[in-house]
Amino acid sequence: MSTLRLLTVGTLLHVKQISRSPFEIAIALVVPVVQATLAVYLFRSSGEQHRLLEAAVGAGVMGVWSSVLFGSGGAIQGQRWQGTLEMIMLAPRRPVLVVLPITIATGLTGTYALLATLVWGRLLYGIRLDFAHPAAFVVAAVVCVVALGMFGLLLAATFVLMRNANALANTLEYPVWLVSGMLVPITVLPAWTTPIAAVLPTTWGARALREATSGGPVWPSLGICLGISLLCLVLGGFALTHVERRARAAATLALA
Amino acid sequence: MSGAYLPGPAASPTPFPFRARAALTPSPVPPPHRSPEKGPGMKTLRLMTVGGVIAYRALFNWTTPGMFIGTLLVGPLFQLLFFAYLGRQLQVADDRFYIVGNAVLTASLACVFGGTMAVANERRYGTLGHVLLSPRSRTAVFWGRVLPYAGNGLLIAVVTLTAGALLLGLRIPVSALPGLLLVMAAGSLACGFFGLTLGALGLRFRDVWVISNVSVALLLLLTGVNVPASGLPGWMVAVGEWLPITHAAEAARRLAAGDGLAAAAGPLGQELLVGAGYAVAAAALLKIFEFESRRTASLDVL
């Protein structure tokens, strides 16, 4: 009970902290216009007029991934720069309970991009928001965001071990968009990418949302997405415990 | 389509540790040296090149090996692959369109962020005032800063084009290579001045990284590199005409198709004009802001 309360209060306050950053808000509102536009014109150029809503949703999910990748990947580093890392690690709690609210918050603020893409799509390009399963879409969106937050925990725990985590984050944006088939499932990719796609929670999350948008069995994909993410959460939890001990030995909690 | 590139911790308003390996505190302008045998032209050239390189090392925080390879070489390659496969899947245009266009576009990343950092980081370190106190021409100082970024952009474009063509099996006629190099150099230079203009604008905004991130995203859309101009609405095409890369990409596509340098000369000239335009714009903006800051005594805030 107290754990759930901690996770909820922690997540809400981190969402608040992120949402008040002019940088994050500007990026979350402006970049989706570009992404939605690009997606819409690409689909129009290829004569896929009827799939514009799918394109908008896909572009939005891309935004969620960017938010989780940059936010969670840099979560621990960010706390370090603010000088809050020592204070939160001093809490008499498991490290996973301290960091998970931060990474889920990055997933939740990623939904600004998803919402913005849909709103811009409606306003600028008159895309009608007629989802095949509207209720399932909402559920899938929430589950997907929480799942990506758990995946983010694994990123947070592993990125902090690397000296060049920023570089890795800047590198990983496009490949995950591509391999997970976020905008559109890419059937023309080399075969060796298939197993990579199969283990990425992003693949299944994007698929669930697409199925809720244009019709299909939403729940199996969503279930797999959640399953993989829970596994990431467990792995991330162990990694964080290791990271915490290492940081206490190497004196890296305070400075970069 | 690009999310938020985080240029290190700079996105956060807190002071942050830089990884740049050069000394950070001294003003990046070399002291005026007295060598009577050199004319004023030589001195300015020296100020532009030496000063530019020192400033690059001091202010560009992507020069660590990891950051450079990850953000500036591998990242752009993935961007190229993303759009090339998207293009294949949606059958919007052929491989050559996507590979050549995106390769030329990748030069913009180093230039846009570099230009922003060239001015914004100066403010962050509190060294801008010292630079403006230098008796030398600021226009030369700041133009000089563009050169390393443009060189950097060119390197990235060449690497991306080579790797992309090899990975996706695109054949480019050997005779087109010198022309391509010229076109990419022009695009990089134009982007460098574009970046400097953004950096100058950054002096008036609290969060300059918004400008650079949004600009990079807009270039993806408006330069016609990923959606053919025929598929874009007229006003977007019109805006693209005034942006760097648009014409360079067009010239590069003609060259890669084996059309010869004559066919590419038109857009190449336009690209150079766009670049010159931004060079003048950046110099003018920096002059205006400097004057204004002296009038309103905000030099130390700059």
Add this chain to the structure above:
Amino acid sequence: MGSAYAIEAEELRRTYRARTGWLKPRRTEVEAVRGVTFTVGRGELFGLLGPNGAGKTTTIKMLNTLLIPTSGRARVCGHDVERETREVRRRIGYVFGGDRGLYDRLSALDNLRYFAELYAVPAREQKGRIAELLDLVGLAGRERERVEGYSRGMRQRLHIARGLLHSPDVLFLDEPSIGVDPVAARELRRTVADLASTGTTVLLTTHYMAEADELCDRIAVIADGCIQALGTPAELRRRAEGRRVVEVEAYGVPESAVDALRGLPGVRETAVEARGALQLLTVHSDAHVDVQSDVLRELAGIRLGRVDSREPTLEDAYVAIVSAAA
């Protein structure tokens, strides 16, 4: 309750390893703390006093679980700081000086609510506790403003409120008065004294002599990673008893002149402190020897300012201890 002591440190050592250079990595080692042993009784207000870089913060961070000692052991309320981290963390609060370490875009109230959750303050007690603390540190009425608009002193007080949320048995205060104006610093000292009087054990680090003198039951003077002296303020002051102090303001004193002063009959210690262009020479001598004329003779030809001869203070005792260690 376990141990009779709130804090026990035995032979604590801490070495920092750093790697510099990328092409040719070089390993450097710095011994920040080299064998520190002391105990703090329950309810005691204990001061760690020392110059910058003496090892104060490193010692505190080993005691509050943020750093693992390279060797040696420490217990807080009877729990080992290396292995029983959760038990230790439940019982301690940590406040450091400076203005970082808060969520700037959140209000003070949000900051406290968040840390109350993290530090496991029971849900139904949170509201009352937070209101009480806001009152204690004088932030009541401004708790809904964002922290980014706070002054340094206000941030410092918020830090203290945060450190006290879970009513810790042991409070670590690491240079809490750094950069705080004199009025705020006095308020701060009153708050700390009140806490100690209600039974909280406080370990305070500072390099302000007066602060340590006014507040602490006992003081350990730490320099160069070792404890140089330990005792009550009165005991430490006695170290300078039987001495006299000559202070000379001078400009451009050569090293050789300082060495010559040290050799004068009756001189115990000399110290030089740079104050801009000026140097402040402090010469400790036996009380029955008047060294002032000897000192001035040695300094002949050097531009001098004010010259003063006086009784020693606690600060002189501190200077004597620290300069003897150097």
